[in-house]
Amino acid sequence: MPTAHGRCTNFDHCVLADRRTLVTLPDDAPFLCPACRQPLGVPPVAPNTGIRLFAWLCALALFIVGGGIVAVMALAHKPPDRSVPPPWQAAPRPPRPPAAPHINVPH
Ligand SMILES: [Zn+2]
Numbered sequence: 583m584p585t586a587h588g589r590c591t592n593f594d595h596c597v598l599a600d601r602r603t604l605v606t607l608p609d610d611a612p613f614l615c616p617a618c619r620q621p622l623g624v625p626p627v628a629p630n631t632g633i634r635l636f637a638w639l640c641a642l643a644l645f646i647v648g649g650g651i652v653a654v655m656a657l658a659h660k661p662p663d664r665s666v667p668p669p670w671q672a673a674p675r676p677p678r679p680p681a682a683p684h685i686n687v688p689h
Pocket residue numbers: 590591592596597598599615616617618619620
């Protein structure tokens with residue numbers, strides 16, 4: 583049997599409203615408070631935090647993976663920077679050490 587849920591909003595006049603009791607009624611019953619016969623209010627739907635957290639984590643993962651893919655593609659297609667010579671061309675050669683003086687050894 584399907585049921586309907588509601589909360590009485592007849593505060594200060596109804597004990598169910600004052601206790602914020604969730605009233606469960608058969609679906610074919612009038613949507614009235616069983617204590618004070620006032621129309622019931624529909625309780626707010628509680629957000630499903632588990633699904634929301636999962637959705638946020640999925641979005642975060644997609645963002646990170648997507649950003650990584652974009653970064654890799656950007657680095658792969660980057661033309662080499664020709665304004666700066668490669669280090670093996672830019673580094674000046676160290677000066678050669680002075681040749682050792684030739685010493686004539688008498689025989
Ligand atoms: Zn009531």
